[in-house]
Amino acid sequence: MDHGERRERLGELAPDLLDELDSEDEEDEQVLSDLPNVDNYDEVRMRAAPNPNGPWHIGHARMPAVIGTYKEMYDGSFIVRFDDTDPETKRPDLDAYDAILDDIDYLGFEPDDVLRASDRLDIYYDHARELIENGGAYTCSCTGEAFSELKNSGEPCPHRDKDPETTMTEFEALVDGEYSSGEMVLRVKTDIEHKNPALRDFVAFRVIDTPHPREEAEKYRLWPMLDFQSGIDDHLTGVTHIIRGIDLQDSAKRQQFVYDYFDWEYPEVVHWGHVQIDEYGVKMSTSTIKQLIAEGELDGWDDPRAPTIKSLRRRGIRGEAIVESMVGLGTSTSNVDLAMSTVYANNRELIDDDAPRYFLVRDGVELPLSGGPDAGHPPIHPDHEERGNRTIPAGDAVLVEPSDVPQSGERVWLKGYGCVRYEDDALEYVGDDIDVVRNEGVDVIHWAPAEENVSVTMRTTEGDVAGRAEPDFGDATVDDAVQFERVGFVRVDSQDDDEAVTYFSHD
RNA sequence: GCUCGGUUGGUGUAGUCCGGCCAAUCAUCUUGGCCUUUCGAGCCGAGGACAGGGGUUCAAAUCCCCUACCGAGCACCA
Numbered sequence: 273m274d275h276g277e278r279r280e281r282l283g284e285l286a287p288d289l290l291d292e293l294d295s296e297d298e299e300d301e302q303v304l305s306d307l308p309n310v311d312n313y314d315e316v317r318m319r320a321a322p323n324p325n326g327p328w329h330i331g332h333a334r335m336p337a338v339i340g341t342y343k344e345m346y347d348g349s350f351i352v353r354f355d356d357t358d359p360e361t362k363r364p365d366l367d368a369y370d371a372i373l374d375d376i377d378y379l380g381f382e383p384d385d386v387l388r389a390s391d392r393l394d395i396y397y398d399h400a401r402e403l404i405e406n407g408g409a410y411t412c413s414c415t416g417e418a419f420s421e422l423k424n425s426g427e428p429c430p431h432r433d434k435d436p437e438t439t440m441t442e443f444e445a446l447v448d449g450e451y452s453s454g455e456m457v458l459r460v461k462t463d464i465e466h467k468n469p470a471l472r473d474f475v476a477f478r479v480i481d482t483p484h485p486r487e488e489a490e491k492y493r494l495w496p497m498l499d500f501q502s503g504i505d506d507h508l509t510g511v512t513h514i515i516r517g518i519d520l521q522d523s524a525k526r527q528q529f530v531y532d533y534f535d536w537e538y539p540e541v542v543h544w545g546h547v548q549i550d551e552y553g554v555k556m557s558t559s560t561i562k563q564l565i566a567e568g569e570l571d572g573w574d575d576p577r578a579p580t581i582k583s584l585r586r587r588g589i590r591g592e593a594i595v596e597s598m599v600g601l602g603t604s605t606s607n608v609d610l611a612m613s614t615v616y617a618n619n620r621e622l623i624d625d626d627a628p629r630y631f632l633v634r635d636g637v638e639l640p641l642s643g644g645p646d647a648g649h650p651p652i653h654p655d656h657e658e659r660g661n662r663t664i665p666a667g668d669a670v671l672v673e674p675s676d677v678p679q680s681g682e683r684v685w686l687k688g689y690g691c692v693r694y695e696d697d698a699l700e701y702v703g704d705d706i707d708v709v710r711n712e713g714v715d716v717i718h719w720a721p722a723e724e725n726v727s728v729t730m731r732t733t734e735g736d737v738a739g740r741a742e743p744d745f746g747d748a749t750v751d752d753a754v755q756f757e758r759v760g761f762v763r764v765d766s767q768d769d770d771e772a773v774t775y776f777s778h779d
Numbered sequence: 780g781c782u783c784g785g786u787u788g789g790u791g792u793a794g795u796c797c798g799g800c801c802a803a804u805c806a807u808c809u810u811g812g813c814c815u816u817u818c819g820a821g822c823c824g825a826g827g828a829c830a831g832g833g834g835u836u837c838a839a840a841u842c843c844c845c846u847a848c849c850g851a852g853c854a855c856c857a
Contacts, residue, residue: 323857361856416855424853457855468782470853478855498857521783522852545785545850600806602792606785607850614791614807624819655820687816709816716816758817779818
């Protein structure tokens with residue numbers, strides 16, 4: 273029995289099962305693996321916890337793409353929580369908060385709530401106090417080096433046995449700003465002999481002398497470390513599923529100690545590996561990009577050479593295409609490479625059907641033309657005759673790309689116009705019988721009028737390219753995705769009289 | 780050094796928990812053909828993978844052990 277026969281048979285025997293089979297088929301669309309233990313929760317709730325130190329690079333799209341997709345799969349929710357708890361070494365960039373939310377919006381997702389950790393210091397302090405009362409934390413004035421040495425040999429530091437009252441007093445002094453950076457920290461008491469040294473008595477709070485850039489938070493000096501802050505917030509905001517990188521593999525184990533003190537249930541965790549993106553010479557890290565912009569190597573976050581979401585956006589890559597590509601990577605713990613060709617393939621599928629066609633001649637060579645009709649009329653879209661045809665006036669001369677100039681005596685087909693022969697440095701019309709293309713191997717090329725055309729700058733990942741487009745390209749409006757035939761898809765970035773700027777999307 | 784994790788075609792992924800219907804899925808990629816006045820799309824076809832070695836088993840991508848390679852943590856970064 274082949275598939276069809278089996279279906280038919282099943283339909284006779286058990287129509288119910290067939291319905292079930294069909295609905296399963298529809299859900300074959302599911303691209304991500306199931307989240308663990310979803311049934312144990314009323315609602316799947318997730319969070320993205322970006323550090324607002326700049327707009328997002330492409331890799332950052334993975335988090336909203338994945339949790340946004342899970343949100344749709346499970347009818348769940350997700351929040352964005354800015355983990356901006358280091359005013360110094362990971363100093364937040366005030367513009368980045370909105371830039372990141374804007375990027376998430378571009379990807380097509382809307383967070384159910386947006387929080388800033390720097391608004392929540394008092395909450396963290398309160399939980400620290402409770403932890404201290406429970407004997408789960410102690411103030412420690414060891415230098416990092418000294419503590420590390422003790423810790424690595426599994427020995428407690430002298431401050432570990434402090435009574436909670438002393439710790440509490442010292443903690444309040446920390447909160448009140450009576451210590452400077454480096455003098456005192458609050459540690460969570462875990463297991464100083466834990467076989468994994470990474471889990472032994474980690475720092476929960478430290479003093480940072482540099483004020484936070486946000487006005488609302490500039491008064492604070494005592495800042496929680498990620499593992500403490502994030503652990504508290506995940507619980508308080510009802511997060512049921514945490515998705516994070518393998519660099520945070522030990523976080524859950526550390527935070528588990530805190531959760532145990534509070535008698536909380538730890539959320540489900542999924543770890544994924546790092547993403548690398550091919551095709552970019554520029555290193556993909558926010559700080560590197562920031563530096564290149566500062567040095568003038570890149571024009572800005574949306575420079576076509578920058579590996580950022582803002583750049584892809586300006587290049588006309590739809591958020592949906594980025595999301596599909598990211599979701600396609602799945603959530604495996606091994607590191608993955610994302611090929612930009614996948615993103616481009618996804619985007620092409622989204623824009624191809626709508627993109628009108630135009631000719632753009634790069635580095636045009638001007639060739640006199642004689643003997644033919646006044647104009648060429650190629651279709652606006654080859655699959656949609658109803659959209660009509662363009663009009664490209666031929667005039668007395670046309671532009672063609674240098675590599676398209678035929679050998680002397682040879683013919684070439686100017687698309688939408690007809691066949692011409694190249695002789696004595698000029699083109700002469702020789703007819704409109706398409707059979708020469710079909711049977712005689714005449715090449716079809718694109719062209720533009722030498723007189724009446726639109727000057728176009730096409731910005732690409734490799735630099736700017738100058739060209740001339742056919743006059744009808746003037747009909748394209750800013751933000752349109754169009755295809756320059758034989759060149760590739762571009763997004764129209766600006767359009768003034770006879771001057772246009774386009775950003776190259778992909779071929 | 781201590782600890783934790785990973786390795787399926789060029790790339791990514793499904794399958795691994797609960798061994799058999801996996802001579803391994805899907806996409807991208809490369810490629811042949813059809814169609815086409817380009818590119819793309821579409822249609823038909825092709826290419827290409829279970830890191831290596833042992834073991835358990837009637838049966839292993841799947842379980843166990845070893846090796847190799849890759850990665851992560853051991854921060855007063857996130």
